[in-house]
Amino acid sequence: MNTQTNLWPKIRPALFTLTVILFLIVILLPIYYIFLTAFAPSGKLFTVPLTYVPRSLATARFQDIFGALPIARYMLNSTLLATFSTILALTVSLLAAYAIARLNFPGANMVMIGLLASSMLPGTATVIPLFQMFQTLKLMDTLHGLLILYGSALLPITTWVLVSFLRQVPVEIEDAAKVDGASFFQLLWRIVLPVIRPGVATMFLINFIIGWNEFFTPLIFARGAGVKVITMALSEAQVIGARSEFDVSWGNMSAVAILTTIPVFIITLIFQRQIVEGITSGVFK
Amino acid sequence: MFSQHNLSTRRIVLAWLLVTPVVLWRLLTSVYPFLRTFYISFFDNSPVRRTFDFVGLDNYMALTRDANVDATLTFTLFFTVTSVALQVVLGLAIAELLNQRFKMRNFTRAVNLLPWAMAPIVIATAARWIFHQDYGLINDIIWRLSGERPLWLVNFTTARFAVTITDVWKNTAFLAVIFLSGLQGIPLELYEAAKIDGADGARSYWYITLPLLMPLIISMIIFTAIFRVLTFEIVYALTNGGPGTATSLLSYLVYLEGFRVLNFGYASAIAMLLFFIVLIVGVLGYGFLRRAWERL
Numbered sequence: 001m002n003t004q005t006n007l008w009p010k011i012r013p014a015l016f017t018l019t020v021i022l023f024l025i026v027i028l029l030p031i032y033y034i035f036l037t038a039f040a041p042s043g044k045l046f047t048v049p050l051t052y053v054p055r056s057l058a059t060a061r062f063q064d065i066f067g068a069l070p071i072a073r074y075m076l077n078s079t080l081l082a083t084f085s086t087i088l089a090l091t092v093s094l095l096a097a098y099a100i101a102r103l104n105f106p107g108a109n110m111v112m113i114g115l116l117a118s119s120m121l122p123g124t125a126t127v128i129p130l131f132q133m134f135q136t137l138k139l140m141d142t143l144h145g146l147l148i149l150y151g152s153a154l155l156p157i158t159t160w161v162l163v164s165f166l167r168q169v170p171v172e173i174e175d176a177a178k179v180d181g182a183s184f185f186q187l188l189w190r191i192v193l194p195v196i197r198p199g200v201a202t203m204f205l206i207n208f209i210i211g212w213n214e215f216f217t218p219l220i221f222a223r224g225a226g227v228k229v230i231t232m233a234l235s236e237a238q239v240i241g242a243r244s245e246f247d248v249s250w251g252n253m254s255a256v257a258i259l260t261t262i263p264v265f266i267i268t269l270i271f272q273r274q275i276v277e278g279i280t281s282g283v284f285k
Numbered sequence: 286m287f288s289q290h291n292l293s294t295r296r297i298v299l300a301w302l303l304v305t306p307v308v309l310w311r312l313l314t315s316v317y318p319f320l321r322t323f324y325i326s327f328f329d330n331s332p333v334r335r336t337f338d339f340v341g342l343d344n345y346m347a348l349t350r351d352a353n354v355d356a357t358l359t360f361t362l363f364f365t366v367t368s369v370a371l372q373v374v375l376g377l378a379i380a381e382l383l384n385q386r387f388k389m390r391n392f393t394r395a396v397n398l399l400p401w402a403m404a405p406i407v408i409a410t411a412a413r414w415i416f417h418q419d420y421g422l423i424n425d426i427i428w429r430l431s432g433e434r435p436l437w438l439v440n441f442t443t444a445r446f447a448v449t450i451t452d453v454w455k456n457t458a459f460l461a462v463i464f465l466s467g468l469q470g471i472p473l474e475l476y477e478a479a480k481i482d483g484a485d486g487a488r489s490y491w492y493i494t495l496p497l498l499m500p501l502i503i504s505m506i507i508f509t510a511i512f513r514v515l516t517f518e519i520v521y522a523l524t525n526g527g528p529g530t531a532t533s534l535l536s537y538l539v540y541l542e543g544f545r546v547l548n549f550g551y552a553s554a555i556a557m558l559l560f561f562i563v564l565i566v567g568v569l570g571y572g573f574l575r576r577a578w579e580r581l
Contacts, residue, residue, distance in 0.1 A: 023379065023382065028396060046419070105296065125559060156311070213403070216517055231404050257411050267402070276398070
């Protein structure tokens with residue numbers, strides 16, 4: 001009993017450090033393994049046991065996938081869709097959030113709860129009628145059609161988070177501007193937007209990541225090469241030069257996985273604190 | 286000049302003008318399609334056979350006889366319970382870890398976010414390689430430790446665990462971030478008081494931390510459970526619902542029936558079943574949540 005209590009202060013820090021290292025390994029090792037696979041020379045991909053230290057970095061695979069698939073076009077589409085869906089969603093959400101947080105109108109609560117409830121409607125429970133609507137309205141295989149769906153998915157959470165940010169900001173500044181005779185849009189643009197800029201920036205980052213990572217929507221609604229996005233290149237890269245159904249190129253898949261992941265990793269590592277704030281403000285406030 | 290009444294009418298009109306874009310956008314792309322799915326579920330609707338015939342409850346009757354639906358519901362239950370339990374327990378543990386003071390804390394917090402930021406489809410596709418029998422990362426480690434190479438994606442049980450592990454790896458970070466924020470909201474004085482009363486770390490966690498976090502934990506269980514039921518990408522890319530139908534989930538079944546078999550009527554009935562399950566989870570969870578709040 002006595003020895004146990006004496007040893008504990010020494011064991012505890014060691015045990016803690018070990019846990020942190022284990023945690024880092026569990027998260028980082030699989031990512032490192034995909035990186036390794038993407039850059040392994042084709043002869044060195046299948047080795048038993050695995051070698052965890054790269055002997056050489058082969059970029060041939062990246063040349064292969066850029067040669068066989070319109071990867072640049074896919075990445076451009078992903079960027080356009082993620083950026084513009086984010087801007088559109090933020091703009092209309094800001095208008096709605098201002099009305100809900102400031103204008104105290106009958107039905108404000110109903111709108112908030114309706115938005116939340118509609119976000120619980122699973123995408124798979126709406127996809128078939130949307131597919132039929134898109135065919136009738138000739139929106140299939142168009143970027144603006146995809147933009148409608150990408151943006152729609154962002155609205156409920158964005159509105160909720162912006163409302164919570166607005167409610168933390170004092171109204172007095174706005175009242176002063178109103179007395180000065182500012183028009184409504186001047187008020188919104190010059191007074192409200194600068195004050196809640198952290199909230200807008202946070203939602204911009206999170207929504208961009210969500211849009212960039214989208215897969216189910218383009219799988220159904222984007223079938224032509226001109227509108228496809230980078231997440232769809234994963235399965236396409238696997239079968240470049242394949243001789244049979246079972247001939248899967250893990251190297252090509254990993255290369256696309258790296259290309260898809262690098263932008264979101266950069267954003268996440270730079271803006272870690274803002275992203276965490278955005279995630280938590282959606283839940284707590 | 287303006288009467289009070291006039292001003293408030295103007296304000297209300299302005300407010301509704303401002304919320305209209307969001308409300309209309311959601312009505313057209315979410316609420317209306319959902320109601321339409323409900324409507325189509327009573328029809329034999331196939332773009333291939335060019336049918337749109339009212340069949341009453343036939344699609345729903347077919348659901349009860351469909352062995353795929355049975356298998357899917359079984360796995361949905363297994364996957365939801367196992368994955369949510371693991372995510373909540375690990376999420377609490379990671380939150381506690383990230384709440385300590387140590388040298389590389391900021392780096393570790395950033396690393397924690399990486400799986401959250403990655404696309405689900407990337408993780409699901411890469412997981413097929415990670416779980417590869419001969420050249421996968423996981424079997425390399427297991428083989429070094431035990432000399433065995435389990436056939437992850439070929440056997441029923443191991444395939445189910447592979448899907449669950451992949452899901453836990455991707456989504457625990459989110460819960461950890463939420464729980465960490467919850468931990469930071471607990472006043473330190475409570476722990477100091479407990480220390481004076483002689484409560485050690487484990488005890489103060491059990492008697493202070495957990496009860497105070499309980500409403501948050503329950504609401505995150507509901508939230509996480511709903512999103513487990515809706516999971517699509519992991520099953521689509523990692524296992525194709527296989528072996529057989531061992532790892533099939535409802536969203537995947539809707540996708541197969543709707544966009545491979547092109548049987549819109551029946552797919553809509555499956556989608557309604559999916560919605561019904563989400564509704565039950567939500568309503569049950571809300572009940573638990575209210576009781577947890579009352580106890581606090």
